Amino acid sequence: MNPWWQSAVIYQIYVRSFADTNGDGVGDLGGVRSRLPYLRELGVDGVWLTPFYRSPMRDGGYDITDHRDVDPMFGTLADFDALLADAHALGLRLIVDLVPNHTSDTHPWFSSPHRRERYIFRPGRGDGPPNDWESVFGGPAWSKDPHSDDWYLHLFDASQPDLDWDDPAVRQEYAAVLRFWLDRGVDGVRIDVAHGLVKAPGLPDAGHAGQDHRGGILPYFDQDDVHEVYRDWRKILDSYPGERIGIAEAWAPTADRLANYTRPDELHQAFNFPFLLSPWRAEAVRAVIDQTMRTNPAPTWVLSNHDVQRHVTRLGSLDRARGATLLMLALPGSAYLYQGEELGLPEVLDLPDGARQDPTWRRSQGREPGRDGCRVPMPWTGEAPAFGFSASAATWLPIPPDWRPLSVQAQRTPDSTLTMYRRALHIRRRMTGPLHWQDAPDGVLAFTRAALTCTTNLTDRDVDVVPPGALLLASTVLAAARPTGAVCLPPGATAWWH
Ligand code: NOJ
Ligand code: CA
Numbered sequence: 001m002n003p004w005w006q007s008a009v010i011y012q013i014y015v016r017s018f019a020d021t022n023g024d025g026v027g028d029l030g031g032v033r034s035r036l037p038y039l040r041e042l043g044v045d046g047v048w049l050t051p052f053y054r055s056p057m058r059d060g061g062y063d064i065t066d067h068r069d070v071d072p073m074f075g076t077l078a079d080f081d082a083l084l085a086d087a088h089a090l091g092l093r094l095i096v097d098l099v100p101n102h103t104s105d106t107h108p109w110f111s112s113p114h115r116r117e118r119y120i121f122r123p124g125r126g127d128g129p130p131n132d133w134e135s136v137f138g139g140p141a142w143s144k145d146p147h148s149d150d151w152y153l154h155l156f157d158a159s160q161p162d163l164d165w166d167d168p169a170v171r172q173e174y175a176a177v178l179r180f181w182l183d184r185g186v187d188g189v190r191i192d193v194a195h196g197l198v199k200a201p202g203l204p205d206a207g208h209a210g211q212d213h214r215g216g217i218l219p220y221f222d223q224d225d226v227h228e229v230y231r232d233w234r235k236i237l238d239s240y241p242g243e244r245i246g247i248a249e250a251w252a253p254t255a256d257r258l259a260n261y262t263r264p265d266e267l268h269q270a271f272n273f274p275f276l277l278s279p280w281r282a283e284a285v286r287a288v289i290d291q292t293m294r295t296n297p298a299p300t301w302v303l304s305n306h307d308v309q310r311h312v313t314r315l316g317s318l319d320r321a322r323g324a325t326l327l328m329l330a331l332p333g334s335a336y337l338y339q340g341e342e343l344g345l346p347e348v349l350d351l352p353d354g355a356r357q358d359p360t361w362r363r364s365q366g367r368e369p370g371r372d373g374c375r376v377p378m379p380w381t382g383e384a385p386a387f388g389f390s391a392s393a394a395t396w397l398p399i400p401p402d403w404r405p406l407s408v409q410a411q412r413t414p415d416s417t418l419t420m421y422r423r424a425l426h427i428r429r430r431m432t433g434p435l436h437w438q439d440a441p442d443g444v445l446a447f448t449r450a451a452l453t454c455t456t457n458l459t460d461r462d463v464d465v466v467p468p469g470a471l472l473l474a475s476t477v478l479a480a481a482r483p484t485g486a487v488c489l490p491p492g493a494t495a496w497w498h
Contacts, residue, residue, distance in 0.1 A: 003268075004093070005188070005243065005245045005268055005269065005298075006298045007332075007333065007334055008046055008093070008334045009043070009044045009045050009334070009335045009336075009428070010045065010046045010095065011042070011044040011047050011048070011336075011339065012047075012048045012305060012336055012339060013032055013047055013048065013049050013050065014050050014060075014338075014375055015028065015029065015050055015061075016073075016074070016396060017339070017375050017376065017378060017389075017396075017397070018032055018035065018378055019032065019380070020386075020389055020392070020395070023392045024392065025390050025392040025395040026073055026074075028073070028075050029052060029070065029074050029079040029083050030075055030083075032047075032049065032083055033079070033083040033086055035380075036083075036086050036087055036092065037090070038408065039090075039092060040090045040091070040092060041422070042418075042425060043421075043425030043426050043429075044092070044425065045093060047087060047093070047094055047095065048096075048097070049094070049095070049096055049097065050062075050097055050306060051097045052075075052080070053065070053067055053069060053070065053071060054071045056104055056106050056159070057357075058159040058160070058359060059156060059159070059160060060357070060358070060375070062097075062099055063102075063105075063106075063157065063159055063160045064104055064107065065103070065104045065107050066107070067098075067099075068177065080184070081184065084184065084185050088185070093187035093188070094185075094187055095186065095187055095189065096188075097189070097190050097192060098177065098181075098189040098192065100163065100165075100174050100194075100197055100229075101155065101156075101163065101193040101197055102154065102155070102161055102162045102193075103160070103163065104159060105159045105160070106159075110161055114169065117164065117167045117169070118167055119152055119161045119164055120153040120161075120162050120163075120164050121152050122142075122151055122153070122203065123149065123150050123151070124150070124151050129142035129151050130142060130151055130203065131203055131204070131206075132206055132207070132209070133153070133203075133205075133211070133218075133219075134209070134210075134211045135154060135155060135158075136155055136156055137156055137360045137363045137364070139364075141154060141155050142154070143158040156193075157363065159359075162196075165197045171229070171232070175232065178233060178236055178237075182236070182237070182240050182244055187245065188237075188268070189245075189246055189247070190247045191230075191249060192249055194248035194267070194270075195222045195226060195248070195252060195261075196220060196221055196226075197226050197229055198226040199223065203219065205219075206218050206219055206220075213251065214277070215252060215253050216253065222252045227266060230246065230248070230266040231265050231266060233246055234246065234265055234266055246266075246268055246269075247269040247270065247300075248262070249270075250270050251273060255296075256295055258270055258295070259295040269298070269300045270296075270300065271305075271336065272301050274292070275288050275289070275292065275302065275303075276302050276311075280316070280320055281443075281458060282442075282443045282445050282456075282459075285327070285458065289435070293332075293435065298333060299333035299334070300333055300335065300336060301328045301331055301333060301335045301336070302328075302335065302336040302338075303324055303325065303341070304338040304341045304374070305338045305374075307371055308371075308374065309347045309373065309374060310338075310341065310346055310347040310374045311325075311341065312341075312344055312346045312347070313346045313347035313349070315492075317492060318344050318346075319476060319490070319491065319492035319493065320491075320492035321341075321492075322344070322417060322420060322475035323456055323457070323475045323476075325420075325421070325424070325475070325494075326473065326495075327445070327494050329424045329428050330431065330449065330452065332431075332434060332449060337421075338374075339378060342418050342421040342422075343379070343406050343407070343408065343417060344417035345376075345403075345406060348372075348373040348374075348376045348397075348400055349369070349373055351376075352398070353366070355372070355397055356369070356370055356372050357396075358370030358371045358372050358375075376398075376400070377396070377399050378408075379403045379406055379408070382404045386399060387404065388407065415477065420473070423473050427473060427496065431450070431452055432449065432450050433449045433450035435447050435448075435449055438468075440465070441463050442459070443457070443458050444463055444465065444489070445458060446465075451469070451498055452496060452497070453468040453469060453497040453498075454494060455468075455489065455497070456494040457490065457492065457493050457494075461491060462491070463488070465486060465487055465495075466487075467485070467486075467497055469497040470497060470498055471496075471497055472498045473495070473496045474494065474495040474496070475493050475494045475495070476490055476492075478490075478493070478495065
């Protein structure tokens with residue numbers, strides 16, 4: 001038997017947008033707990049929770065004040081334990097987020113006598129910052145320290161100072177935090193900015209503006225020495241029973257460099273962002289799949305998360321999104337789903353400016369809309385005020401009034417996106433075997449895995465295909481067979497045959 005995680009489908013929950021139980025308009029751990037049966041029925045194997053730790057929420061909880069406690073906004077540690085127990089009782093694994101690159105500036109360390117060892121302070125150059133590094137959220141990666149003449153580094157918001165991983169106390173603390181959550185019983189950790197902890201010695205200039213934070217070669221990302229940290233953590237993970245896993249959120253310049261994070265003595269998985277970023281073209285998608293399979297024997301696949309435009313909008317249509325999803329779910333390996341994608345939710349592009357909370361919006365002076373549009377709360381029912389997400393109409397981000405037909409309740413119909421996901425996840429449990437590409441018309445991808453064939457039309461026109469077997473599932477209703485026996489696959493469609 002292969003380890004559980006090698007084929008697992010993990011459902012990402014953005015806690016503050018999933019379900020609210022106390023009517024404050026913000027999702028909470030109780031809300032997650034109350035909806036576990038929905039996830040069980042959907043057919044996923046586990047859940048990854050985005051940060052719910054104590055935080056001033058300047059970056060949606062990726063700015064942590066206390067790694068060992070639940071923010072009162074989300075509940076209590078007892079709520080977490082109850083949620084974990086229920087998840088396990090339902091056979092669902094639970095993964096939590098670990099954020100080691102930075103803390104919040106409200107973390108006690110940042111105002112302690114040790115702040116200069118724990119974080120990265122440097123004198124400026126003339127009147128300017130110590131080097132030319134750019135924050136992922138826009139603007140310089142340095143801010144003036146209010147308590148000295150120096151500057152401190154923050155690869156993200158100014159309220160998220162970067163830790164100095166040369167300091168043994170930082171390493172010890174995170175090993176202890178990892179153990180804290182493993183001791184509580186979590187099945188794994190998703191590691192935020194896993195490629196960022198170690199910076200090039202001497203903090204040299206990047207040498208150019210417009211630094212590419214999604215795989216560019218940069219002195220603050222993907223340094224060789226970062227892997228030492230994951231070798232240590234792997235030992236910790238392996239010292240617990242039951243195959244606890246680590247998943248890297250890492251951006252690397254090449255597939256081979258990305259695969260370094262999943263060497264046998266490092267982490268188990270790394271998110272496959274090249275797949276997510278691939279243009280909707282047959283050669284491009286096939287190249288990414290081939291490159292993934294070549295570099296990683298136990299790959300992951302992902303199309304949406306809380307940091308990118310939802311794939312319905314990014315790919316340009318619900319048809320393509322559904323087709324892309326069925327393509328992804330037929331690939332060998334593990335898949336990550338983002339809450340709401342099973343409803344076919346689009347990105348919300350017209351949030352009022354005043355509602356936007358992502359620091360990217362502020363730091364780019366409104367040039368970048370930021371990531372709030374994929375973080376809008378889930379619609380559960382058709383009911384006012386908040387489609388079952390909350391008893392309050394004042395949800396932390398407004399839910400578009402036209403989302404009623406997208407709600408879970410409204411999608412209990414045979415052809416809905418939700419039903420397609422359920423069926424796909426059910427069928428997927430029986431899929432086995434390696435991928436073999438098959439001949440297909442231009443712009444169409446076809447592959448088999450044992451007796452299953454998956455065919456996707458990535459063109460913008462109808463394509464006739466000869467059915468390689470009986471139809472198991474399709475991302476859209478397929479037109480009746482033509483006299484020749486061929487079946488018409490509309491643009492964006494994927495079909496599974498057996
Ligand atoms: C990646 C997280 O997914 C994102 O939401 C966060 O803003 C940055 N890391 C910084 O922690
Ligand atoms: Ca709440």
